[in-house]
Amino acid sequence: MALEFLEELRWRGLLHQVTDEGTAKAALAEPGCGVYIGFDPTADSLHVGSLLQITLLMRLALAGHRPIALIGGGTGMIGDPSGKSAERKLQSDEDVRANAKAIEDQILHVWRNMAESLQAETEQKIFEPEFVDNAVWLNNLNVIDFLRDVGKHFSVNAMVQRDSVKTRLEAREQGISYTEFSYMLLQAYDFLRLYADKDCRAQFGGSDQWGNIVSGTDLIGRLADGAAEKPAFGVTVPLITAKNGQKFGKTEQGTIWLDAKRTSPYQFYQFWMNVDDADAVSYLRLFTFRHRDDIEELARPERADLVRFVQKELAEDMTTLVHGVDACGWAVMASDVLFGGDPAKANAVTYDTVIRPEIPTSPAPSAASILDVLVGENRPFQSNGEAKRAVQANSVSINGVKLTLDDLPRAPTRLHDRYALIRHGKKSYFLADFGA
Numbered sequence: 001m002a003l004e005f006l007e008e009l010r011w012r013g014l015l016h017q018v019t020d021e022g023t024a025k026a027a028l029a030e031p032g033c034g035v036y037i038g039f040d041p042t043a044d045s046l047h048v049g050s051l052l053q054i055t056l057l058m059r060l061a062l063a064g065h066r067p068i069a070l071i072g073g074g075t076g077m078i079g080d081p082s083g084k085s086a087e088r089k090l091q092s093d094e095d096v097r098a099n100a101k102a103i104e105d106q107i108l109h110v111w112r113n114m115a116e117s118l119q120a121e122t123e124q125k126i127f128e129p130e131f132v133d134n135a136v137w138l139n140n141l142n143v144i145d146f147l148r149d150v151g152k153h154f155s156v157n158a159m160v161q162r163d164s165v166k167t168r169l170e171a172r173e174q175g176i177s178y179t180e181f182s183y184m185l186l187q188a189y190d191f192l193r194l195y196a197d198k199d200c201r202a203q204f205g206g207s208d209q210w211g212n213i214v215s216g217t218d219l220i221g222r223l224a225d226g227a228a229e230k231p232a233f234g235v236t237v238p239l240i241t242a243k244n245g246q247k248f249g250k251t252e253q254g255t256i257w258l259d260a261k262r263t264s265p266y267q268f269y270q271f272w273m274n275v276d277d278a279d280a281v282s283y284l285r286l287f288t289f290r291h292r293d294d295i296e297e298l299a300r301p302e303r304a305d306l307v308r309f310v311q312k313e314l315a316e317d318m319t320t321l322v323h324g325v326d327a328c329g330w331a332v333m334a335s336d337v338l339f340g341g342d343p344a345k346a347n348a349v350t351y352d353t354v355i356r357p358e359i360p361t362s363p364a365p366s367a368a369s370i371l372d373v374l375v376g377e378n379r380p381f382q383s384n385g386e387a388k389r390a391v392q393a394n395s396v397s398i399n400g401v402k403l404t405l406d407d408l409p410r411a412p413t414r415l416h417d418r419y420a421l422i423r424h425g426k427k428s429y430f431l432a433d434f435g436a
Contacts, residue, residue: 005063009237011292012285014056016207016236019217023233027201031064034200036132038190038209039069039107041076041099042091045259046106048249048271051287051322052237054107056204057129058114058289062122067129068200069107070190073100074138080187080212081164081180097135104131106258113324118289132198134190150189153222154215159184162211184215191216195224195232207236240286243278258322265323266354269331272315273308280310288317330354337421338429343400348416355421356431364420364432370398371408373420373432380422380430390424397423 005028009015018024027033037053039046046054057067072080076096091099108128115126159165162184168176191213194200203213213234220232240248249256256271257263263271275283281299284290290298298310319328333346334354346355362378374380374387374396381387390396391403398412399421412420418435 005059009059009235013282014052014237014286016238017210017234018236019214019234020231023231024202024235027230027233028063028065032066033202034066034068034194034198035060035202035204036068036070036191036194036198036200037204038072038075038134038187039103040072040080041096041103042079044099044102045257045262046103047258048256048268049240050258051110051318052240053204053206054110055114055287055289055321056237058111058118058126060204061126061129062118062124062289066127066200068194068198069104069129069131070194071100071104071131071133073097073133073135075134075183075186075190076100078179078183078186080183081168081176100133100135104133107131110258110322114289114321117320117325130198132194134186134193137193138186138189146185146189149223150185150192150219153219154185154188162215164208164211184212187212188215188219191232192219192223195220195227201230201232203232203234205234205236206239208239210234210236243276260323260327264354264357265319265327266331266334266358268322269315269319269328269335272318273311273335275311275314277310280314284310284314284317288314288321290317334358343415343421346415348418351416351419351431356419356433359429359431361431361433364434366434368411368432368434369409370403370412373398373412374408374422379432380424380428395425 006015006018006021006025035057037057039050039053057069061067073096076091076099077093079090108131111128115128119126159181160169165176165181165184168180191200191203203209203216205213213236217232217234221227224232242248251271251274253267255263256268260268272283281295284295284298288295298313316328316332319331323331330347330350330353333350337343337346337350337355338359360378362376364373371384371387375382375384380396381390387396388405388408391405391408394402396403398407399415400423412432414420414434418433420432420434422430422432424430
């Protein structure tokens with residue numbers, strides 16, 4: 001039922017504004033409603049904040065509706081001013097097309113991981129989203145026709161009151177160019193085209209998209225055949241920030257990307273492991289597909305005594321959804337090893353694909369003693385004396401076993417016939433690779 005779907009979004013903290021809740025409930029009452037979310041190709045990867053939009057499309061698909069992912073190959077040539085304090089740097093057509101293709105592939109990859117994870121539970125076939133690139137219609141627009149047919153329906157007086165424009169106009173040192181000012185018209189036209197061509201009645205987006213979405217529903221009401229009987233509507237979700245006010249998906253190390261080459265599955269897993277206790281349960285509601293009873297069980301006060309219990313559940317869910325079961329398993333094993341677990345419990349794949357790229361690694365000669373492995377260029381210690389003092393202070397281990405001075409002349413044991421994992425202090429790790 002539509003009410004159940006909207007109430008589910010509201011309980012999860014995913015419902016910010018609805019243009020007309022009555023229209024939304026009526027349109028979503030039966031399966032098959034077309035709903036779109038736009039993705040801006042400003043980079044060749046989406047970041048973790050974009051997961052909210054991808055999971056929204058999946059929630060709609062699970063409810064029996066038709067998810068449409070619009071890639072802004074046309075609008076990406078201009079850039080959305082929403083949420084931006086300064087003019088975007090314009091990208092070349094070649095870069096925008098490359099980014100658009102990369103983002104489509106990425107959404108599809110994440111979607112298939114999500115579908116695989118959810119398939120057994122839902123026992124239903126989960127259809128993939130339809131991808132549409134607005135460059136198909138925007139790149140061939142005749143400017144005079146567009147201004148006559150579309151532009152005349154927009155009041156500049158109303159446009160300058162939209163938050164995305166008003167903020168920039170008030171910042172006199174930045175202002176807003178006519179190029180970005182026109183973005184609102186283009187996004188509204190996207191909605192009109194999808195309404196007419198794809199029977200798409202709804203747009204979902206972040207709360208910063210409210211003005212653009214309302215412009216689209218207004219334009220459809222003015223120009224689309226049948227809009228009186230089947231009105232379009234829009235839904236926005238809150239922009240997520242951490243409890244400390246930090247922008248979601250930003251860390252001291254930088255942006256958390258969905259591309260495994262930019263942010264490894266291990267780093268992605270650690271991002272969720274490191275969220276604040278105050279945020280962990282809300283993120284379970286916002287981002288995962290766990291049921292209400294399950295989340296409320298995890299949020300019980302006595303769980304607070306279990307260190308990072310909720311974060312571990314969250315991290316495993318999200319890493320599985322984005323990177324798949326195997327990558328999550330490797331990230332969990334690597335995390336266990338690098339946070340004090342038994343190094344021998346991680347399999348060879350984990351060492352090869354996760355641990356080695358994450359910590360300093362250096363080739364080791366096959367006949368090396370433990371001291372040879374500890375000392376030298378790109379090794380934990382620069383001199384024998386420094387290494388011996390650290391060992392004597394009981395602060396060095398190899399493959400999980402604390403070293404003594406008597407151990408140093410011996411050959412190190414090898415994990416998976418290849419690696420020796422050295423730990424110095426609580427957090428300093430080094431990997432000796434005998435197979436390099």
